[in-house]
Amino acid sequence: MILSRLLLSCAMAALVAACAQPAPPKDRFYRLETARQSALFSTPALGIVEVGHLSTDGVLSERPLAYQDADGALGRYRYDLWAEPPTALLQGALVEALRQSGIAATVITPETRVPPDWIVRGRLNRFEMTTAAGQANAAVELTVVSARDGSLLLLKSYQANISSAAGPQAEVAALTRASSDIIAAFLADLGRAAQTMKTSP
Template sequence: MRNLSLIAALAVTLAACAQQAPPKDRFYRLETPPVAARFAAPALGVIEVSRPTTDGVLSERPLAYQDGDGTLGRYRYDLWAEPPTALLQNALVDSLRLSGISHTVITPETRVPPDWMVRGRLNRFEMLAGAGKVVANVELAVVSSRDGSLLLLKTYQVEVPSAAGPEAEAAALTQASGDIITAFIADLGRVAKP
């Protein structure tokens, strides 16, 4: 009887120690938006697109959200495939190439001297949980590599309604990024001189 009690106690202890496996990590990408403006001829020379800068939570891969009290949090198992700044850089490069505004669009890693440099700062890229929307805020600048003159400097902010949850947030932030990139290319087309 004593052995039976010992085995039962051991079984209860082991059952209490057993934990459920954590959920699987889920990864999200930013899809390149369809290009609304296609230029008949390149208006700019070689454009170099750098990775935007950012700080804190936005420099990490977990999807971020803002609680009703204004504090930022992040999902534990829902991640961007790369940091948001890298995803935004890739989407900018792809969209600029598709638009035809330049005959060559590169990143700094190619080590080719550019005519123009696109620099940026990612200020916001999160779900506003209490408001049912996402917000993306990016400052973008286009600077001459020859003389440092500024061709374009603008802060773009887009808010997109979104259901709660990381999947809906990722989709809404993809849409917001696409809206920002579309507006940026349109603005760049207005100030570029062929």
């Protein structure tokens, strides 16, 4: 009888302790809402432009926000996530920016299944917060090639480092600004390349 009461008391104590544990934090999801780009062309310099899926490796292919510790190791937040993988978010941002710029007659993705004139390819190399330096780092290589003969119109690596406070919300804001700066630089380079192509004999 005493043993039964003791076991019951232990069970009740364990139940109370379990109930007293705080609930885990809720997942937070972030979009990449880059700045609107200015129109570069009154008439399109390129025809149909397809923005392909960007490639990457490891942690950057996943949705949790990533950060780099002082020892160089990459970590990720448990409850703070991008709404989609960063490569998909950047692809969407590039599509919108190209449409806003007016540089192309039509901007599509591979899912549209329309034969393009030009293809934008990219590789995301960095997209994380460096905690020791207090800055967010984004780096992407972008290529524009002819879909007809594979000729190269543009190939360039872009990088932006934005000072940032610690924490996921500050990281999102800094990476959004870094992405906007990279996209603006890419559009300017693409505009120059398209103009040069048009004036070349």
